[in-house]
Amino acid sequence: MYDLIIIGGGPAGITAGIYAARQKIKTLLVTKNFGGQITKKAVAIENYPGFEEITGLDLIKKFENHLRKFKDQIEIKMEEIVKVQKQGDVFLVCTKDNAKFKAKTVIIATGAGPRALNIPGEEEFIGKGVSFCAVCDGAIFSDKDVAVVGGGNSGFETALFLSNIARKIYILENGPKPRADQENQEIIKKSKKTEVIINAQLKEIKGDEFVHSLVYEDSVSKQEKTLKVEGVFVEIGLVPAGLIAKDLVNFNERNEIKIKSENGETKTPGLFAAGDVNEGKYKQIVASCGEGAKALLAAFDYLKKHN
Ligand SMILES: Cc1cc2nc3c(=O)[nH]c(=O)nc-3n(C[C@H](O)[C@H](O)[C@H](O)COP(=O)(O)OP(=O)(O)OC[C@H]3O[C@@H](n4cnc5c(N)ncnc54)[C@H](O)[C@@H]3O)c2cc1C
Numbered sequence: 001m002y003d004l005i006i007i008g009g010g011p012a013g014i015t016a017g018i019y020a021a022r023q024k025i026k027t028l029l030v031t032k033n034f035g036g037q038i039t040k041k042a043v044a045i046e047n048y049p050g051f052e053e054i055t056g057l058d059l060i061k062k063f064e065n066h067l068r069k070f071k072d073q074i075e076i077k078m079e080e081i082v083k084v085q086k087q088g089d090v091f092l093v094c095t096k097d098n099a100k101f102k103a104k105t106v107i108i109a110t111g112a113g114p115r116a117l118n119i120p121g122e123e124e125f126i127g128k129g130v131s132f133c134a135v136c137d138g139a140i141f142s143d144k145d146v147a148v149v150g151g152g153n154s155g156f157e158t159a160l161f162l163s164n165i166a167r168k169i170y171i172l173e174n175g176p177k178p179r180a181d182q183e184n185q186e187i188i189k190k191s192k193k194t195e196v197i198i199n200a201q202l203k204e205i206k207g208d209e210f211v212h213s214l215v216y217e218d219s220v221s222k223q224e225k226t227l228k229v230e231g232v233f234v235e236i237g238l239v240p241a242g243l244i245a246k247d248l249v250n251f252n253e254r255n256e257i258k259i260k261s262e263n264g265e266t267k268t269p270g271l272f273a274a275g276d277v278n279e280g281k282y283k284q285i286v287a288s289c290g291e292g293a294k295a296l297l298a299a300f301d302y303l304k305k306h307n
Contacts, residue, residue, distance in 0.1 A: 001102045002028045004299055005093050007081050007244070008109030010036025011285045012275025014063045015292030016107050021070030023300050028101055029067070030077045030093065035060040036111045037238070037276070038285060040133045042161030048285050056135070059285075084108070084245040086268060089306070104306065105270045105299040108245055108257065109292060112238035112276045112283075117149060121205030122234070129211025130232050134158045137231075141166045146231035147214050149202060151178030155235040156188050162233070163191050170227055172200040172216060205232055242277045252279050263298035264291055270306070272299055 006016045009031030020027040038045065041056035048059060067074070080096040084106055093101045114132040116122060122130055131137040134148075138161060146166045148159045151173025159169045171178070171188070176198055178185060188194050200216040203224065207213070214227045242249065242257040248268040250258040256279040257266060264272040274295040275288035 001090070001104070002026050002075075003103065003303055004028075004105045004107065004296075005030060005091065005101055005103040006107045006109060006296075007031070007084070007093065008036070008107075008111060008275070008277075009034040009064070010109060010111045010275060010288065011038070011060075011063065012111070012277075012288040012292035012295075013107070013109035014067050015289040016109060016274060016296040017067045017074055017076075017292075018070065019293050019296040020300075021067075021073035023296070024073060025300060025303065027073070028075045028077060028103070030079050030081060030095070030101070032080045033078070034064045040135055042134045042138075042158045045285070081110075081244050084248060084271070086248055086271070089270070091270065105272070105302055106245075107264070107292070107295045107299060108242060108249075108266075108271070108273045108277055109275045109288075109295075110241035110244065110277050111288075112240045114234060115237045115239050117202055117234055117236065119202050119204055121207065121211075122232075125205055125207050125211050125232075128209065129207055129230055130205060130234065132234050134161050134233050138162055138165050141231040143167045144230040145228060146170070146233065147172055147227055147229045148233045148235055150235035150237070151175070151180060151196065151198070152235070152237070153180045153184055154237075156180035156184040158233050158235050159188060159194050160184070160191070163193050166231070167193070169194045170229065171196045172202065172214075173198050174201055174219070175199070238276070238283075240277050242273065245271065245273075249273065254279075256280075262294070264295035265298060270299075270302055 003026040006029040017029045038056035044053045083094040085092045145168040147170045199219045204215040249266045257273040272295040274291035
């Protein structure tokens, strides 16, 4: 039986792990991978204190190395968790491979994953032209025409990253104007390779063995149009990953876990949530780290009271 299980190896989970190790709590950190969303960041991170400019991969490697320094204090397992349950005072954390771990407290730090378009062809062509990660897949689109779906900051930053690789980049926004910051829009305006298409309602991704085109409807003219592209990068937001604990927490309308903001406590005693998985408004690395630290200190207090 562990004192604590932390689920998630992004900024929130890793910070909670570092704090747990220093408090000498018997802890298991279990995660699908280390890094989470920032490994998908297409351009450098410039707002994490202490690093004026650093790639997401480099920053998370530093986080992971820091955590692993405490290897004698904290156990780490690379597993996917499918369910968190509570039986009496004991939490059961169940993996995809049917293993079960027991703990007195749990911190859910599972972050969020990419939102899908849910249009024909999207799932079929994942890995064959459809991508949710330009950093991971961008290189195979060298000198090709591609589309980025989503006119927010992620979409614009992805287009900027791809402008060093692809021949032509279309950014498709479903509304009447892009939602990206003015700064990102100015940078993209200067790039001769990019073209922003507004009012685009995505209909279908078509291909043979690989994607060859993207069909959308112009919501003003109601005309259906086809773009000849070999890559489609989906950047339309995120879905929080807290459903693994659905029987033990309350969600808001966006499926984010409701917590007490001062300490990350959920409606179930001993169960905490930190980072992008919860209802916190500002989803940032530094905010997730802060929440990971707070949730851990709250779990520590809980353990002291209940031991
Ligand atoms: C494209 C992009 C650019 C961004 N740029 C910035 C930026 O410049 N500055 C900034 O501050 N923030 C930025 N953000 C936001 C920032 O990345 C997030 O706020 C932060 O990563 C959230 O950390 P987290 O630990 O809560 O979750 P995540 O980073 O999502 O990590 C979740 C972790 O949980 C694991 N996990 C998920 N489900 C399970 C499961 N069922 N079982 C086991 N493990 C699981 C995942 O593998 C992962 O390790 C950006 C986000 C994106 C998508």
